[in-house]
Amino acid sequence: MPTAPRDTARAAIWRASVGIGVYAGAFGLTFGAVAVASGLSRGQAQALSAVLFSGASQFALAGVVGAGGSAWAALGPVLLLALRNGFYGVTLAPVLDSHGARRLLTAHLVIDETTAMATAQTTRPEQRLAFWSTGVVLFACWNAGTFVGALVGSAVDTDVLGLDAAGPAVFLALVWPALRRSVRARWVALAGAAIALTLVPVAPGGIPVLAAATAAVVGGLLPQQQEAA
Amino acid sequence: MNLWVPVLVACVGSYVIKLAGLSLPESVLADRRVQRVTTLLPVAMLAALVAVQLVESGDGPGPYALDWRVLAGVAAGAVALVLRRGFLVVFVVAVAVTALLRLLVPGA
Numbered sequence: 001m002p003t004a005p006r007d008t009a010r011a012a013i014w015r016a017s018v019g020i021g022v023y024a025g026a027f028g029l030t031f032g033a034v035a036v037a038s039g040l041s042r043g044q045a046q047a048l049s050a051v052l053f054s055g056a057s058q059f060a061l062a063g064v065v066g067a068g069g070s071a072w073a074a075l076g077p078v079l080l081l082a083l084r085n086g087f088y089g090v091t092l093a094p095v096l097d098s099h100g101a102r103r104l105l106t107a108h109l110v111i112d113e114t115t116a117m118a119t120a121q122t123t124r125p126e127q128r129l130a131f132w133s134t135g136v137v138l139f140a141c142w143n144a145g146t147f148v149g150a151l152v153g154s155a156v157d158t159d160v161l162g163l164d165a166a167g168p169a170v171f172l173a174l175v176w177p178a179l180r181r182s183v184r185a186r187w188v189a190l191a192g193a194a195i196a197l198t199l200v201p202v203a204p205g206g207i208p209v210l211a212a213a214t215a216a217v218v219g220g221l222l223p224q225q226q227e228a229a
Numbered sequence: 230m231n232l233w234v235p236v237l238v239a240c241v242g243s244y245v246i247k248l249a250g251l252s253l254p255e256s257v258l259a260d261r262r263v264q265r266v267t268t269l270l271p272v273a274m275l276a277a278l279v280a281v282q283l284v285e286s287g288d289g290p291g292p293y294a295l296d297w298r299v300l301a302g303v304a305a306g307a308v309a310l311v312l313r314r315g316f317l318v319v320f321v322v323a324v325a326v327t328a329l330l331r332l333l334v335p336g337a
Binding site (some may be wrong): 015016018019020021022023026039040041044047048051052053054057061065070071074075079082083084085086088089090091092093094096098103104106108109110112115116119134143153156159160161162163164165166167168169170171172173174175176178179184185188189190191192193194195196197200201206209210211212213214216217219220221 | 232233235236237238239240242243244246247248249250251252253255258259262263264265266267268269271272273274275276277278279280281282283284285286291292293296297299302303306308310315316317318319320322323324325326327328329331332334
């Protein structure tokens with residue numbers, strides 16, 4: 001790295017990464033339990049966490065299979081939910097600037113949490129550290145959680161533990177720094193949420209969140225003086 | 230039916246999408262307007278994700294099935310955010326409040 005992150009910033013990034021790791025472990029445990037309860041094997045649950053590595057898509061697949069649908073039918077929502085990561089890749093490409101074999105590894109870690117953590121930092125070295133520390137810690141905890149969850153299966157009711165609140169709470173925490181920084185981001189967040197909620201009754205899974213991207217497009221292309229509008 | 234094939238197709242598809250996003254030509258990414266939009270993309274989609282997860286948290290009929298105990302938990306997490314707490318605190322507060330409310334007020 002050309003310039004090292006400041007020590008305090010580095011410590012804060014690692015602290016945040018560990019916090020996300022704890023959440024990922026608990027959430028991974030939920031996924032492992034839900035996956036085996038849905039009829040996926042332990043190996044399949046683990047493969048999804050290790051290779052697909054995108055929580056929302058994994059839950060969608062388990063959900064469709066658990067509801068008696070074929071896993072092929074789940075591919076639509078699974079990949080629609082994964083498209084979000086493609087957009088994140090566009091956001092992260094100039095930040096990470098990775099090429100060749102390194103890009104192949106980088107791509108695997110492009111998810112909600114790593115994107116939000118990276119974009120919350122202000123300097124390039126800190127953005128990169130945030131991406132990698134979050135990605136590595138989250139990958140390890142998510143997979144360890146999945147392993148335990150698939151092992152204990154339905155012996156533990158994760159809803160009783162309140163773990164279904166973890167997802168929205170942590171995603172809110174991830175988007176928070178951007179909301180604090182800019183008025184425009186607040187409007188874009190509100191518009192994105194409104195678009196998604198409007199589409200929930202009529203569009204298949206994945207589409208509502210994807211359609212929210214139009215809020216970012218409009219918000220990004222509006223001239224600066226419209227900020228307060 | 231062998232679930233492995235669709236599971237692996239989903240894995241490969243997801244990876245290709247991630248890689249494709251990272252692989253856009255730099256000339257596209259250098260555009261100021263593209264940069265402004267891509268900065269806002271995670272904001273719009275994460276906010277949408279929070280909203281969708283909340284209205285899908287309950288078991289009720291219809292497209293909007295909000296579990297008010299999850300909403301209360303997430304709201305408590307939001308208070309922690311306003312108080313500038315980290316991820317861990319937000320996570321613990323949201324989960325604990327939801328679990329506590331489920332204990333006190335069972336049923337849908």
